Structures are given as C-alpha cells and as structure tokens.
Amino acid sequence: MPEVVFSVDQTKSMRDQAVPGHNRWHPDVPVAAMVRPGQEFRVECREWTDGQLGNNDSANDVRDVDLSRCHMLSGPIGVEGAQPGDLLVVDILDLGPVPQETGDAPGQGWGYTGVFAKANGGGFLTDYFPDAYKAIWDFHGQQATSRHLPGIRYTGITHPGLFGTAPSAELLARWNRRERALVDREPDRVPPLGLPPLLDGTLAGTADGSTADHIAREGARTVPARENGGNHDIKNFTRGSRVFYPVYVDDAKFSGGDLHFSQGDGEITFCGAIEMGGYIDFHVDLIKGGMEKYGITTNPVFMPGNVEPRYSEFLSFVGVSVDRETDENLYLDATMAYRNAALNAVEYFKKWGFTGEQAYLLLGSAPIEGRISGIVDIPNACCTLYVPTEIFDFDVRPTSEGPVMADRGQCAVTS
C-alpha cells in the first residue's frame, strides 16, 4: 500500500477532516500535499455528496439533496516541478471502496445510484422521469447486486468520475465567461443550463479569509468536464489507465474524487453511477513541455486499462435524432439520438417486468456502452447503447416465445 497523502475519516464531513478538500476549481486552493514525479501515493475520497444519501429504501434524500456542496474533492496534490505547459502523466494503480468494515458512508460495502428530480438537478431523461429515485447496491468483491433491481449482477469497472488539474486564473475566467453566457440565454430554466459560481456551500480547502472568499466568488463548479479534465465520468478510466493532463499552474494542483463502483457510458441518471467513497492509488510523472510537443492543449488524453470485465454478448439499442414526442427532426444531434436509444432500451426492459425507473437506474450504473455510430448521415445522428446480456440472471434476448414478464419489484421512491 503506498503512502496516504490525502486521508479521509469516513465518519466525518469533508469540511471536518484534518486537512479538508475543496468543491470548486480555483488556482488559489492551497496545496494539501506535495508529491514527486515518480512517486506512488494514495488518495482517500468521500462520496461526491459528502454523505447526504443513506442506505435505505426512500428516495427522499435524493429529492432533497443539497447540490451546492458537490463534488467534494480530495486535494489539491502538488507535483514538484510541474509548470504550465507540461503534461502530468497519471497512472491509476488501484482503486476501490472504503476498506473499513460496514458503515454508514457510501463505499462501506454499499453504494447507490440516484435519479435526481427535475426540480433539483434533473438528468438525461428528466422529461420522462421527473421524480427522484434510488437504488442501493451491495458489493460482493468486484460484483454488485441491488435489492431494488432483482435478477441483476455485474462486475464493476471501478473508476473516478472526476480528477483534474487546477485552472489558471485566465482559464477560469474564460470558463466563467462562456458558461455565464450560456446560462443567460435561459436564466430561469429548470433544470438550469449551467451552474455559475455560488457562495453557498463552497469549501476552499485550507484557505480562509479573503482567499476563501474569492475562491467562493470565482471558483468554477465541478459538474462539467473542461480543459483541465474534471468530471469526465469516463467509465473506462479504471485501474491500469494512464492519463495525460494539461498543466495550467505551478505544481499542477491535482484534485479529484467522485469514485464510482460502476457506471454506464453517459452516466445518464446524472447521479448515475454506483456512487461511493474509497481510495485511489496513483503514480505520477511529467512530460516537460508536453502540451505543445503533443498538441494536447484542449483536453486530457488517456489510455484505458486492460482489466475491464470481459462481456461477449450485448443487446444493442439504436436511436436517431428525431424527437419522439413531436416528431421534430433534429440535425445530427447525437444527444437526442442517444436519448432515444436509452428510451428504446427502457421500453424493452419494461416488457420483462421492470418499471421504467428501474430500467433507467440500470442503464446509468451497469457497464453499458454508448457509441456514436453515425454522425454524418444527414439529417439523422445514430447512436447505439449496448447492454451486456450476461448481467441478467434470465435470458433477456428476443425470441419467438416473447418476453417473460415477472414481478421485478421496484426501486426506492419518494414518499
């Protein structure tokens, strides 16, 4: 086990840790620990909402979650010698849920998948599922099952949803400018088009006083992926992966968290992976001047690991960019195409006795693949969503006999 450079007590909020983390991107969040190129080290993480959700059978906690506090990130980890223009080479050596025995924190033998209510967060299919839902997952080594999704068992591709380097002041200003412009197009939209800086709920690491103030006023929310990495939610970003992050500030200031036990491509339920706290082991190195050398200036590049679970049979659902409610034809809109593929999958699984919301939770958390199949065949984008058939304990393929309808229970709902 490598040295723990950022530790977390899972019985406490991130705010109350010996060295607290942060929940905004800002160059002035003070370094929590320094590491050297070539070093291996461990970072411990809180689950992304900082423990607002419980191992129970009600979705009320999802409905009422305070999103201003999210995501709770561990770090920043400073890397000696890192300078703007370098590439930070990060290897994920290992990661997993909280090693300690059973407990109340997500990651202690269990995790959850949630669907946010449209009024508080929303999600990919929020127009179809406007209420809050939840499924609790139990961990069995590398596999997960859920009392809310009977008949399903799969091997998790554990990964962090979110890691990244700190933005420079200039880059941060650019983010705030462009996202503000987007939000201003429809400022009263629910859910909103974007999330501007927010004083409420900001945690600025060990900063205090005026530093903490301007971090809160300027700090970028952690929800989206951006140039620095951030909330990629790439499910294949698992053990054995190597990532090349652009460096924008001295010491790189590497932070992250939002560990997932498993996730489907797109994380369509928004809070959609199997969310957990846990640990992640890294090796870091630098490619000096690498951004220019390799033209990696806009986004990180990564190389996935070689230990994903081996599934060999899939049901693949197709969607094209036509609005199924209005029959409006959108122009090469992959988002709409993938939404339709997801809705087609939901309809399919309902024929077997799952509720729509169960199917939605399944697609967010299971190791499904989301592919952009055709993106040039005007006017229709075509996306495909691959569901491994081996995760069901019954034969889920279409046959001449028709589907076997059964009572498959229900997920956690609101009261």
Add this chain to the structure above:
Amino acid sequence: MPEVVFSVDQTKSMRDQAVPGHNRWHPDVPVAAMVRPGQEFRVECREWTDGQLGNNDSANDVRDVDLSRCHMLSGPIGVEGAQPGDLLVVDILDLGPVPQETGDAPGQGWGYTGVFAKANGGGFLTDYFPDAYKAIWDFHGQQATSRHLPGIRYTGITHPGLFGTAPSAELLARWNRRERALVDREPDRVPPLGLPPLLDGTLAGTADGSTADHIAREGARTVPARENGGNHDIKNFTRGSRVFYPVYVDDAKFSGGDLHFSQGDGEITFCGAIEMGGYIDFHVDLIKGGMEKYGITTNPVFMPGNVEPRYSEFLSFVGVSVDRETDENLYLDATMAYRNAALNAVEYFKKWGFTGEQAYLLLGSAPIEGRISGIVDIPNACCTLYVPTEIFDFDVRPTSEGPVMADRGQCAVTS
C-alpha cells in the same frame, strides 16, 4: 455458399443489371426475390456510389461525385409471411469484398475512403476540411493498408452500412413531412440540413411507368438511419450479428448495401468507411407480432457478433461541448463534443508528420471507437474517441522523448 438471390455484375452499373436494385425507400419498389423464414441466402452488392470513384491518386472524382444516385441498394428481398408488426430477425452469416480477381470496381481487392467537399456533401469536420480528399486501401485478406497512409495497417470489421425494411406509405409520408420541415428552416444551406425526394437519379428497381414516377417523387433518400433501419453505419454490425428489424409492409421488403471493409464509429468523413462492393450472406426468420411483444417499434435492435479484432491498447481523445473557434458553450451537445475529440486526435497525429487530412481519413476508416462518456454534467457533454495503438507500425504513445516527426506522405488531393 448459399443461394444467390440478388446477383450483381461488377462491370456494370446497378441500372444495367439483369434485375436492377433501387436507391430510394418506397413501399412500391417491386420485390426482386422472395425468401422463406429459415432460409440462408446471398445478396451481392455494388459499392454505394455505383462505381463513380477509381483506384487512382486524384480526389477529383470525390469532388465531382453525383450524390443523387446514392446509395445503390440490392433488393428488395421479400420474406414470405412477413406482416406489419412482425420483427424480421436477420443474421449476418458472412460478408466480404467481391470474390473475383482484381478489377476496377471498389471491392475487387481495393476500396477507398473519401472526404467530400463542403460544396458537394460535406462531412463531420467540413468547416475544417472544406476540400475533397481520398485514400485508396489495398486488401490483404482481412487487413488493409493504404499508399496514402503509410505506416498504418489494421484488421477490418467488415459490415454493411445500410440495410432496412421498406417503410409503409404512412411512415414514408411522416419522414417526408419532418425532413421537409427541417430543410425549410435553412433551405439554402451548404451542405443542406437534409435531402428531400429528388427525381434526378432515381432508380426504382423493376418498377416502370407511373409506379416509377411516384417512387421518384415520394421516395425517401437513403442517407439517414430511420425507423426501418437504413444507413446505420454501425461498425459492429459484422459477421455473427443478429438484427431485429420492424416490419412495416407485407413481405418486409428487405434491401441494402453500402458494404464497408472497415469504419470508425461515426464514419466521420461521410464517405468515410473503406467503401466496397461485395457479398453478404443472411439467414432470416420472423417473430410474429414482435414489435408489440418486445416494444421494438422505433428502431431496430441488434446483437453484435463475437469476432471483432481484439485490440488491447488505445489512445483515447476527449472532447467537450465548447466551440473551439468561438468558445461558445453548448448545452450537452454530444455532436460538438465528439467533433472536438476528433479534432484533438487530428492535432495529435499531425505532430507525428501526418497531414490533417490524412488524420481525418484515418479516423473515418480505422476501427476507432466513439463513446458518449458524460451526457448529464451540465453544461458539457463529454465524448471520447479511442484509437487502437496497434494499427501504427511505430510507437504512437506520448513519452518524455516527444513525438517522432517523419514525412508520412499525403493522401489523394484535387487538382
């Protein structure tokens, strides 16, 4: 070898075949051959432009291609007993390029990948690459190399770009209505938002007289994927795949073509796979009433085959939904995110000596994967584009030494 129910002489245009195919979707295109559920049969196909492009070093033929004639489809194949509401179960038993020895038709030992000019077709990166380009590929069994892309060799995932069932009159009318509405939003756009019915170039199979006339007036263009299947351009739709197509007319009227030796997810160069003529062997069956039974009403469902080439190492490029020219932030726009991932890949490969247009042609044709990674993290969609490193005959991974710049030639350009 199963019985050939639709045969093609590769020295002749589809128009001049003993039984010609068609290039519009319409319920009244006459059945070319009947098969029974349970039957195995072969369909021969012309390359999608009907042989307008040659094995040469000029992209003039791409620039000047007549798109009104495309795609040239083989069929319709009628399936005995098929009725609206059924699912047509199609197994792809085998497919490959034209078995005959070397010749002038694409598929006779060679194929091509093209980038259309913005003025005549366009493509995914047409604003960045407005001219026409081409790469010729030589087939070596299941592998392909190109004199226009030295240092690259990969195993093709051969597949048909386009197969589908005939639409009913009602469904066809609905397509024409919604696509017309889209085109009308910006009628003078180049390239256009969509392609309405077009008398010029229509081939209506064995129909003539007034039937041929109204097929030409009403028939839907074959470019996009729609409810009936159509131009899916799903690269994993290869040997061993099973597809469940909705049936909209009696006998199902199954047609297709546009065979690809290989393609990357998205087929981003538009004419972007390795295009070829060839043969495809099918087994068909029916699930009576299957559309309702399984809720498969909107799009086909498929199960991919189990013989894709096994690649184990990838460079994965990330893109988010921010316009790189204007810094405009789009809202969860997966199309923009994937475009940025592609542009990031192009920039990377330019550092090794490829031209941008070579890199673009590579991404369209090689077995790259395009994934929707994050689709809910407002405001940024996040897409990833996986390039297998094994297809390069040099080490293409980032290291501290920097990339090895070399003269890697050029693709075919216009004169």
Add this chain to the structure above:
Amino acid sequence: MPEVVFSVDQTKSMRDQAVPGHNRWHPDVPVAAMVRPGQEFRVECREWTDGQLGNNDSANDVRDVDLSRCHMLSGPIGVEGAQPGDLLVVDILDLGPVPQETGDAPGQGWGYTGVFAKANGGGFLTDYFPDAYKAIWDFHGQQATSRHLPGIRYTGITHPGLFGTAPSAELLARWNRRERALVDREPDRVPPLGLPPLLDGTLAGTADGSTADHIAREGARTVPARENGGNHDIKNFTRGSRVFYPVYVDDAKFSGGDLHFSQGDGEITFCGAIEMGGYIDFHVDLIKGGMEKYGITTNPVFMPGNVEPRYSEFLSFVGVSVDRETDENLYLDATMAYRNAALNAVEYFKKWGFTGEQAYLLLGSAPIEGRISGIVDIPNACCTLYVPTEIFDFDVRPTSEGPVMADRGQCAVTS
C-alpha cells in the same frame, strides 16, 4: 484475391491434379511453384484424406479409411532466396472452405469430425471409444452446426492443421532414426507408436522414376509435428497469424494443407477438427540468418491472429495424472492429466443426454482450450479443459436444479 500458385480441382484426387501435391516430407519433392519474398499468393487444398469421407450418416468410411495416403499436401512452394539458416516469415492473410457451391468434397458447405477405430488409427480416448464415429457439420458463414450434435452452434477458428518447410536430408535421416527406435520398442502395438516411411500410398508431387522411389522409401510421414513445423494442429493458427519457420533447404519448400473449420486444443479425436478442403492466402518474407539470430532452431515460433471469437464464459474441467482405471499414479504426466480432464468433461455432458461419443466429437472440434495448469506439483500434473458455455443452446452450468436430461440424438456410427 491474390494469385493462385497451387490450384486444386475439388472433383479430383490430389493425384490427378494438373500439378499434384505430395504426402511425405522429403527434400527432393520438386517445387510446384516459386514465389518471391513480399509476395501474396493463394494455395488451394484438398481435405486431408483426399476425399475418402462423405456427407452421410454412417461412420463406415471413417472405420475403413486408408491412412497411408494422408495427409495430402499442397506444394512445395519455393521461396526465392531462401537458404538454410533463414527464417521464413509466413502471414496467414485469409483462409476458408471451398468457395464453390455445394458439392461432395469436404469444404463445400460442410465438413466432418471423425473418431478413428482403435484398429485403424486410434485417438486420445481410444481405450474408452474403440469404434469409429463421425459427425457432419454444416457451415453457416463462420458458424457450424451438426445434425449429429443438436443444440450446438459455434464460430469456427479456421486454420491449417499442417504447414511446414522441407527437411534437409540430414534432418530427415534423424527423424527416421529416432522414430524407428520408438516404433521398435513395441513393433506390434495397435495403434502403433509411430509411423515409419511407407511405400504404399506415397505421392511425391511431380517427381517420378528413381526420385519418386527414394522419396517413397525415405519420406517422413506427415502425422506428427516436427522441427519443420508440420502437423501442429494449433487451433489459434488462424487469419492474422504470423509464423517463423526454420529453413532447412534452398527455396525453403513450403507445403501444407489439412485445413480445419474449427478444432479444440489437442484435436483429441485425431481426425478431430472439422476437416475440410479450401483455400489459404499467404504473404511470405525472409529473415536472413534468422535461426541463429533468434535462437529459433528447434521449432517454429508463431504469433496468433487477433480475430478469434470472443467467448467469455467457460466450464473448465480439471484432470490430474492418475490412471482412472488402475489408480496408478503417474509422474507429472500432462498427457494423462489432459486425458482425465477430457473424460471428466465427457461424463459431465452425458448427464445432459449426449452420448459419450457425441461428447468426444464435441471436444475434438469445438473451440475448447486445453491448458497445462500445474506441471511441477509432484507427483501430479494438472491440466484443464475449457468449454465455452455459449456454444450450447441451453444453460449447461451446474445449478441446484440438476442437469436437464434430454434426448440429444446420436452421431454417425458404423453398421
């Protein structure tokens, strides 16, 4: 399709071809065709017994087969510039069954798996199955089914059982010496310990007169694998593979055949793959002096292709080196361990209604894997035999319900 340098008319015996092949290893078999390093070319092959077995429901033809004629090899192909001490680099570009429509020759849409009688050939489990049996397989593109093994379907890993370079006179003499010594230990054994040169049935290519005579007197039988390659029966030697063969004579004199549609590791039924005639496309090159450079002096080295079917779930049977009849404990005997693993598998499948001989035929032909798991744990070698569960159309895994016994027919038997 590359140039055919060795062609075969499947309606005729190898003896009656325009350029006949050969069935003994000898340096003096005349070159049938020359190729250059860098060339791609096609070789057509007869099924290994030269068409002695038919597509019928009797195993009499297996029982009565004349083994003195086998294997019928295509070649030798001379490679310009090849000299003793070089490595011949052979890429398998493509291979498949006979392209022509249905016919009587194995490979024309069908193939067979046989179990030789103990009195005429024997096999791995000959003490348990002393009679002759046969299963006929129908090809469906890349998949095979058999009326003699209902409920089974799998994707073939097509490969040649046998290719190799000609031995030098010295190497040939050494083979004859050491194999004669083995046979002489138990000269009357049935089946024999080895097969010395045999005048009967020898085919010496285009040689005649005294050359044909001494080839017949000295020529090594083609059954085993030896230093020159030969009858490796390596099931992963499929499309995309590269092999490095030692060169022992000028021009290398590359020959082979014995194409298989599929085979299990070990080819335990002896005539155990799905046997067929067909074609194979090669690319060849030379590494001058490569035997010494790389220390590849004793046997070929190969690199498997990357397109094997993707199976993900297996039943793995274990065997150790204890004779199950006598309880004699053998010392680290992997052959006995693998035999026990095979017998354990046979017993298992009998519980589902297959006959023992059906199970035996299945293990010889399906893409099972045979592993040497422990080879040092005195006194017991431990081997494992992996059967993919996906090849059965029923759930073949052990559960608390017990196996589903059904009437699963029978293979072809003798009359």
Add this chain to the structure above:
Amino acid sequence: MPEVVFSVDQTKSMRDQAVPGHNRWHPDVPVAAMVRPGQEFRVECREWTDGQLGNNDSANDVRDVDLSRCHMLSGPIGVEGAQPGDLLVVDILDLGPVPQETGDAPGQGWGYTGVFAKANGGGFLTDYFPDAYKAIWDFHGQQATSRHLPGIRYTGITHPGLFGTAPSAELLARWNRRERALVDREPDRVPPLGLPPLLDGTLAGTADGSTADHIAREGARTVPARENGGNHDIKNFTRGSRVFYPVYVDDAKFSGGDLHFSQGDGEITFCGAIEMGGYIDFHVDLIKGGMEKYGITTNPVFMPGNVEPRYSEFLSFVGVSVDRETDENLYLDATMAYRNAALNAVEYFKKWGFTGEQAYLLLGSAPIEGRISGIVDIPNACCTLYVPTEIFDFDVRPTSEGPVMADRGQCAVTS
C-alpha cells in the same frame, strides 16, 4: 469487507496464530470456523512457506528452504449442512495481497518467484537449471515489476494456488497407497517422484495429542492437486471464478492458501508464481447430491472469472515430445513437449540479453499461457507457450534487424 472467519497476524508463523492452520490433508484436522451456505466471508493467508524467504538479493533462502512445513493452509472452514456427495459451490469474490503497509512478510507490497535447487525441490527445467534463483517483485496496484527482471511489467491475475475440501479416510488411504507405489519405484531419486506423509514439520491445526499424531503419520502432503482440489495452480482461478468442489466429509472442511499475485500456466519454476500472503473473500453454497447429479466425482469443475487482463499479442513457442539432449522420441508426451516449448522460449529471450535463469523466472510468473495443441499426432505431442509481448518495455518480436541485445542484469543467485 465481509467477516473474517480465519485471521492471520503476518508478523507470526502460522504455528503461532491464535487459531493455527494446517499443512497436511486429513479428515481429522478440526474445523477452525463454521460458515453457512449463502454466507460471504474472508480468509487470511500466510505465504506458502510461512515466511522463510526474504526481500533481498540472495537466493540462499530458496536453496535452504525447509519444504516439510509447506504449504501452510488457512482453515479448515466448515460449511453447515455439507455432506459427502454434495458439491461445494465456491465463488471467489475478491483476493489480494496483505492490505497492511510495507513489511517483511511476502504480500506486504512485494512477493517473490523462486527456482528450487535440484537437491531441494527441483522444478520443471531442473536438469537445465540445477541451482537456486530468486526474483523479487514490487506491487504497483495490480501490476508488478522486479529489480531482477528489468524492462518487464505486467498485470497480475491474482489467484489462490491451493484450495480444497478434506479427503475422507478412504480417499486419503487411496492417495497414500498410490503415491507410495510411485515413490517406491525409484526411492532414492533426487528430486523424489512424490512426497509421502512426513512427521517432521506437520502442523495439524488445533489438534493435539493422539489426533495430531495420526494426522502427522497419515496426512497427505499438500504439493499435488488431487480429487479434492488441492494445489491446482490454475492461474485463471481468479476473482469472479466459481468452483464446484466434491465434498468427502461432513462440513466439507474447506482449506487453502498459497496465494499468487501472478503465475504462468504450469508454474514451471515450482515456487514459480509471485508468492504472497494476503486475503481472499468467498461466497459458498451447496448443490446437494451434486457429485452424482453432474458426474463431478473425480476432480472439481470451475468457471473462470471475467476480469483477466486483456492482452492481444503473443509470441508463441512450440515444443514437441523429443528429448533435445538425446534425440529420443517420446510417445505423445505433453510434459516433454511443454518443457521443450519452455526451453525454446528461454533460448529466444537469451538472445535479447536476459540470462537463462531470468527467462525461466519470467515464464513461471508472468501471465503466459500453456496450451496442449496436438495430443494425437503420433508420435509427437505438441504444446505451445504464449508470452504476451506487451509485458516487455521493448519490441520483442522477430524482425529482419535481429534482436536488441542489452545488459538486462541478473536475478538473485546463491552465494
């Protein structure tokens, strides 16, 4: 983390644990802990020699190891309700090295691979490598590197070498009978043909007095695999695997250990995996009467997990059953064939600058595959040994340039 039912303090010998384990198979070893069908639980394990080997650069400890103490097993774990004739269904949920930070016990961040001296243990190639050697491996998450094998890095397929159920008194007597008969054939052989019961070094769990005495006198040594499972050394027996063990005594009495971070098929160096202590998490269940139901009476059956590392390119070495020293031709001897494949691999890697003993250590510990390719082609068995090329940090494939010879250091040797 499931409940720990057998715990180990890694600073102490197995003899000195609160509840000690055992190192002989005997039905009278007392149950150390009971579990219920359906239960998940953790078992902690000592490295197999009980800590006789150190993290140093001398192989003296390998040379002088006391093998009478091995293997130190954790257990027996009793399973409620298990009776002779049942199948014990064991799922491996998770396993890994010792979670505690760096320490002296193998598994605490490091492990080792050893070659036993011929005079004390021997191994697969002991006639070629009669001395003792060792390589120390450092763990980096799921990957391992060694200062004794520079340029090598691979992903471990962690697995237990040895688990099994207790034999009945009758089965134990049968083992002793047949192994004694083998040893008696050549009683003075070094290394011996087998290992009979041995009073020295016996640890009988919590038994004492006369029970301990007769366990010592009768207890079967743990080296080989037998009907009860035992030292299978199956490298694919990793997380996600399910094993069906025959039950021979009430409560099944399930024991094991000998955890490996990685191993090659055959574990050819004998002490050949990367040996470590650690933990293993199980789920158990019963199939009542399953031995007869499924015909699983002779050896366990297992289903491998689906998370093995994905390697896609291999160098495959071939061996046949001819003694390379004497040119004696053995009859279908797979052990000899695999030995020759291993020796061929050793020769190959020596051309790149590795010493023979380094290459030998590599083949024992890296995720190589050992296949029985041809087992019926008289007189030569043919085995193949697959080495993934991705584990080398240089290009190890044969090319016309010849191998790159370099100083690659040396493993630990004796002084």
